[in-house]
Amino acid sequence: MSDGHEVTEVDAAAYTVPTDGPEADGTLTWDATTMVLVTVRTRAGVTGVGHTYGHECLKGLVDGLLGPRVVGIDVRETGAAWEAMRSAIRNLGRPGLCSMAIAAVDMALWDAKARALDVPLHRLLGAARAEVPVYGSGGFTTYSRDDLVAQLAGWVEQGISRVKMKIGISPQDDLERARAVRAAIGDDVELYVDANGAYDQVTALRLGRRLVEEADVTWFEEPVSSDDLQGLAALSRDLPLDVTAGEYGYHLEYFQAMAPCVDVVQADITRCAGITEFLRVASTTTKPLSGHCAPMAHVHAATVPTHFRHLEYFHDHVRIEQMLFDGALEPVAGSLVPAETPGNGLVFKEADAKQFRVS
Secondary structure: OOOOOEEEEEEEEEEEEEEEEEEEOOOOEEEEEEEEEEEEEEOOOOEEEEEEEOOOOHHHHHHHHHHHHHOOOEOOOHHHHHHHHHHHOOOOOOOOHHHHHHHHHHHHHHHHHHHHHOOEHHHHHOOOOOOEEEEEEOOOOOOOHHHHHHHHHHHHHOOOOEEEEEOOOOHHHHHHHHHHHHHHHOOOOEEEEEOOOOOOHHHHHHHHHHHHHHHOEEEEEOOOOOOOHHHHHHHHHHOOOEEEEOOOOOOHHHHHHHHHHOOEEEEOOOOOOHHHHHHHHHHOOOOOEEEOOOHHHHOOHHHOOOOEEEEEEEHHHHHHHHHHEEOOOOOEOOEEOOOOOOEOOOEEOHHHHHHHEOO
16 A cells, blocks of 8 residues: 655746846856756655756756656655656756756655655765855856955855855956955955866966965866866866866766866756765765755755865855745854754745746
8 A cells, every 4th residue: 555655746937036236257147047946746745845057948847758757656766766867868868958957856856755754854865964064156257346355255254264256357357356355355264266167278277376376266166168178187287276177067977087187076966967966976986075056955965975075155046045945044154054854944935936937
């Protein structure tokens, strides 16, 4: 006889939230962010939620393809559900939108599983730590120097001891802005930069050395395109700071190729097919691992890998998650502490989100 744990419904909805000002990095500009929310329900009435960031077309993938594949599966069998979704997108391709859609469903299934078992998600996953260090991230290239300094210094005042800014305007502008931030945050705070692949290898090498010498930068994210594994490996060898990349990884094989070329591997749980694949990625490398963006999506799974360094507390996603979820966490002494309530601790604020719904 069934005990009511079968998945009966999988629904998706897309919400587009305007930014609070013009935003850009070294290679892209944007004025809004779309979050796609997936809700899973079981026959016993248990509900789970998961989300990703991407295009509203992800709703169609969930509603038309992935959802029907997991309906009828016991919500406790997250591995079987994940394999059913992976099989369903065979002819569509793993990298990109399909993996992002799988991620949202997978996270909703894990949330529902934990709620069905009446345990916090991090405890179900096997937490190795009680809290997850974060770094403040934003510092967009569209910001004036005063706004840039104010944002990063503001995180330091909140007890976050690592902060990241975007670069890629020009080497000289980047250096001047980094020096201004360093002067404002003092010597005891780690300063990170992210070029989003804006530079070639030679320019990145010259700029990286000066960033270390003139602003004590310790983290250089995507100094060249993340597709340039040879360039990343050379910069990792030649620069006296951490060269990092990995946010565009959608499957395990990508990270296996990336890991030898960088000092820190970055993975985005909302892109790499959810909690199930994120933990597989974590288990295949001994390099330090960092979570990219979407802090509320990552925080429970981030407690599991023993070599997990920190999680990106990204301005846009923090703003959206605090706006649309009850239970969204805020850092305490520079770390997030997962809730001890069943599941992921998030409750979607549907009434507040209604104004942003696009599909």
